[in-house]
Amino acid sequence: MNLKAVVAATPDAIQRVFAVRAAVFMSEQDCPYDEEFDGNDFCATHILGLANDEPAAVLRVRFFAEFAKLERLAVLPRFRRTLISKMVVDAGIEIARRKGYRALYGHAQKRLARFWSRFGFQPLKKNFKLVYSDHEYIEMAAYIEPHEGPITMMSDPYIIVRPEGDWDSLGALDRSAARPATNPH
Numbered sequence: 415m416n417l418k419a420v421v422a423a424t425p426d427a428i429q430r431v432f433a434v435r436a437a438v439f440m441s442e443q444d445c446p447y448d449e450e451f452d453g454n455d456f457c458a459t460h461i462l463g464l465a466n467d468e469p470a471a472v473l474r475v476r477f478f479a480e481f482a483k484l485e486r487l488a489v490l491p492r493f494r495r496t497l498i499s500k501m502v503v504d505a506g507i508e509i510a511r512r513k514g515y516r517a518l519y520g521h522a523q524k525r526l527a528r529f530w531s532r533f534g535f536q537p538l539k540k541n542f543k544l545v546y547s548d549h550e551y552i553e554m555a556a557y558i559e560p561h562e563g564p565i566t567m568m569s570d571p572y573i574i575v576r577p578e579g580d581w582d583s584l585g586a587l588d589r590s591a592a593r594p595a596t597n598p599h
């Protein structure tokens with residue numbers, strides 16, 4: 415199986431993300447619609463895991479000043495126990511690292527603490543009882559190595575405007591620089 419993780423960068427890719435989320439959380443885990451689609455989907459980066467180009471896994475990443483929050487990890491049942499879960503999580507972590515984040519945060523369903531520990535997450539010792547959407551969660555955090563070339567305000571401005579996660583390839587705006595600045599007339 416050809417597995418890969420990409421940023422969902424178009425409305426069509428976002429539709430694929432939502433289809434996986436609806437199947438896993440609303441159908442399999444009986445999550446109510448308003449709790450699953452919680453108003454945070456349009457201030458987030460979505461990672462889409464593909465298996466032979468079929469939507470297989472998703473992860474949502476939201477960015478705060480001090481940390482990036484990994485959430486809404488889901489793998490369709492038929493693609494579980496493949497490496498696709500690791501690929502989407504690694505992709506989310508790498509995006510956060512490139513953006514300069516050193517701290518990651520998440521709410522792990524209790525039974526998945528071991529899964530998240532594989533990525534360096536440890537329980538946060540806040541002793542906060544966290545229950546929502548019919549699950550009990552533990553707060554976890556991971557501290558990640560700094561990226562060797564993080565994106566900062568001093569980075570090449572064309573890099574800063576490239577598509578999320580695809581900062582090392584020329585983007586449409588790089589190519590547009592070949593046209594002269596003719597606007598406004």
Ligand SMILES: CC(C)(COP(=O)(O)OP(=O)(O)OC[C@H]1O[C@@H](n2cnc3c(N)ncnc32)[C@H](O)[C@@H]1OP(=O)(O)O)[C@@H](O)C(=O)NCCC(=O)NCCS
Pocket residue numbers: 438486487488489490493494495496497498499500521522523526529532533
């Ligand atoms: C939780 C969930 C995403 C895990 O996905 P999964 O495919 O079942 O993950 P697995 O733990 O089986 O991992 C798949 C394989 O990748 C490997 N793997 C995963 N993360 C890894 C890591 N960081 N490093 C090395 N290997 C890793 C595992 O070893 C496993 O292989 P194994 O079967 O030989 O142990 C999936 O079960 C799911 O979608 N559940 C429902 C939704 C849900 O509860 N989401 C969580 C919200 S907090």
